Amino acid sequence: MERTLSLLTPSGRLTLGNLLGALRPMAAGQDATDGFYGIADLHAMTTPHDPGRLRALVLETATLMLAAGLDRSTLFVQSRVPAHAQLAYLLECTATTGELNRMIQFKEKGRDQPTTRAALFTYPALMAADILLYGPRRVPVGADQRQHVELTRDLALRFNRLYGPVFTVPEITVPAAGARVMRFDDPTRKMGKSDADAAGVVLLLDPPDVVRRKVARAVTDSDTGPDAVRADPAKPGVTNLLDVLAACGGSAEGLTTYGALKRCVTDAVVAQLAPLQERYAELAADPAHVSSVFAAGAERCREVTTPVLEAAQAAMGL
Numbered sequence: 001m002e003r004t005l006s007l008l009t010p011s012g013r014l015t016l017g018n019l020l021g022a023l024r025p026m027a028a029g030q031d032a033t034d035g036f037y038g039i040a041d042l043h044a045m046t047t048p049h050d051p052g053r054l055r056a057l058v059l060e061t062a063t064l065m066l067a068a069g070l071d072r073s074t075l076f077v078q079s080r081v082p083a084h085a086q087l088a089y090l091l092e093c094t095a096t097t098g099e100l101n102r103m104i105q106f107k108e109k110g111r112d113q114p115t116t117r118a119a120l121f122t123y124p125a126l127m128a129a130d131i132l133l134y135g136p137r138r139v140p141v142g143a144d145q146r147q148h149v150e151l152t153r154d155l156a157l158r159f160n161r162l163y164g165p166v167f168t169v170p171e172i173t174v175p176a177a178g179a180r181v182m183r184f185d186d187p188t189r190k191m192g193k194s195d196a197d198a199a200g201v202v203l204l205l206d207p208p209d210v211v212r213r214k215v216a217r218a219v220t221d222s223d224t225g226p227d228a229v230r231a232d233p234a235k236p237g238v239t240n241l242l243d244v245l246a247a248c249g250g251s252a253e254g255l256t257t258y259g260a261l262k263r264c265v266t267d268a269v270v271a272q273l274a275p276l277q278e279r280y281a282e283l284a285a286d287p288a289h290v291s292s293v294f295a296a297g298a299e300r301c302r303e304v305t306t307p308v309l310e311a312a313q314a315a316m317g318l
Helices: 016-029 051-067 083-092 097-101 104-110 118-132 146-163 208-216 236-247 258-284 287-315
Strands: 003-008 034-039 074-077 138-140 171-173
Touching: 003 016, 003 118, 016 034, 016 236, 016 258, 034 051, 034 287, 051 074, 051 258, 051 287, 074 287, 083 118, 083 287, 097 118, 104 118, 118 146, 146 171, 146 287, 208 258, 236 258, 258 287
Parallel strands: 003 034, 034 074, 138 171
Antiparallel strands: none
């Protein structure tokens, strides 16, 4: 069974975009793959953070992953698997400052900041360790992460050449087209965790009245013609609403006004979130169960990653 790997960074609260674009596809495919799905809490420390909030986000994310149906995969918290940080240092000893300095996300997150943490500069080595420890043969990657996976390949090839054949060099593949959810208040930007406080971002735990308010304020346009409700690159707000409606199992057939479209989107989103929120409430009432699932997952991760780490250490002379 092919091994798959994906990590979510707890940089904010999970959104509708995370559900439709990541959690739901992961849950749907878990019976056909040996899935390792983690919470990358170490990545959340590359920029200033509040320790208490980080712990709360990790627990909420873990509970939502289970509530979304990821109950037949290996679930873990990154920091509970020491090999991630340990291999990251070995890969820092393999990477060059020139390679790390070219990383786009380092430049973007550090732009206009008086100082940046060293971890923001070196974290591509940690991301490479995340991948190489589990040896997936293929890594589906979107445009925003392609550069990091290309660096992972470069580091694996260099390490194998210098020290011996330790790592599986992953192939980069284009993921199957999934739901791409944009913000309702700015349909040119993805609905992401870092924008969780924005008016146009629907959180997975938003109650129906909050969802209704956010969708009602969604950007559309001034078109009032009989075919105003249509997908069109020139109508990004309307197109986004239609995409969300379709992804949530709704239909735009017969809709002629934006008001009607927004009501349908609201109903579809609320229906999509209701079972998730119900299951979340059950799991949140039993945090020991959530902890036990992730503890068992971390134990399996340690069994899988320890031999890889030890082989890398031996190859480098440690």
